[in-house]
Amino acid sequence: MRTLRSGVRTLARTADLIAGATLATIVGVNLLAVFMRYVMLDSISWSEEAIRYLSVWMTFMGAAAASWLDEHMDMNMFADFGGAAFQSWHRAILHALTAVFGAFVLWQGTIYCILNGRQTAPSTGMMMIYVYSALAVGGALLTIVSLMKIYDSFVPPEEVESGNKAVL
Numbered sequence: 001m002r003t004l005r006s007g008v009r010t011l012a013r014t015a016d017l018i019a020g021a022t023l024a025t026i027v028g029v030n031l032l033a034v035f036m037r038y039v040m041l042d043s044i045s046w047s048e049e050a051i052r053y054l055s056v057w058m059t060f061m062g063a064a065a066a067s068w069l070d071e072h073m074d075m076n077m078f079a080d081f082g083g084a085a086f087q088s089w090h091r092a093i094l095h096a097l098t099a100v101f102g103a104f105v106l107w108q109g110t111i112y113c114i115l116n117g118r119q120t121a122p123s124t125g126m127m128m129i130y131v132y133s134a135l136a137v138g139g140a141l142l143t144i145v146s147l148m149k150i151y152d153s154f155v156p157p158e159e160v161e162s163g164n165k166a167v168l
Contacts, residue, residue: 005157008148012068015141019062026054049123053131060105060138067098067145092153095146102142109135 033047066072078090113136117129 001151001155005148005152008144009068011141012065012145015061016065016068019058019065022054022058022061026051026058029054046123049121053121053126056131057134057138060134061141063138064141064145067142067149070149088153092150095149095153099143099146099150102139102146104139105135106139106143109133109137109139112136 029047029050033044033051036047037043063072076094078086082090109132112132113129117127117132119128120126121128121131
């Protein structure tokens, strides 16, 4: 199980790096677009479309990475309620709901890829399968991470990784 957990950790860290690189690319393209429009007085036709599609990828990669580090905001009314067994089941149920959501996004993303993947984007001419596949890949990653977190709810790992979780 250690090897599986290590593999999921690597996937989550890779997703985090991809989300960060995508954010940096979005900022760079946006700065270039502003420079070209207001300084060079010549706008870039593809910048808004590229930023939109990169944002989709950043969102789905970031969701898996945030889920791995338990950084998603939640409204956890039962955070201090019950004993250890209740807390384990509570965490497992929350991660199971996330896994169901991730599986649904994977399923629908796959359908989008099959039905609409051969379309092309208006400005860039890029095939839309590259955009729609963000849903399938992100949904798969979120499902994998959530299933590992369900296991971790009952068999805590030796080393616990966490981020800066916001709790309401």
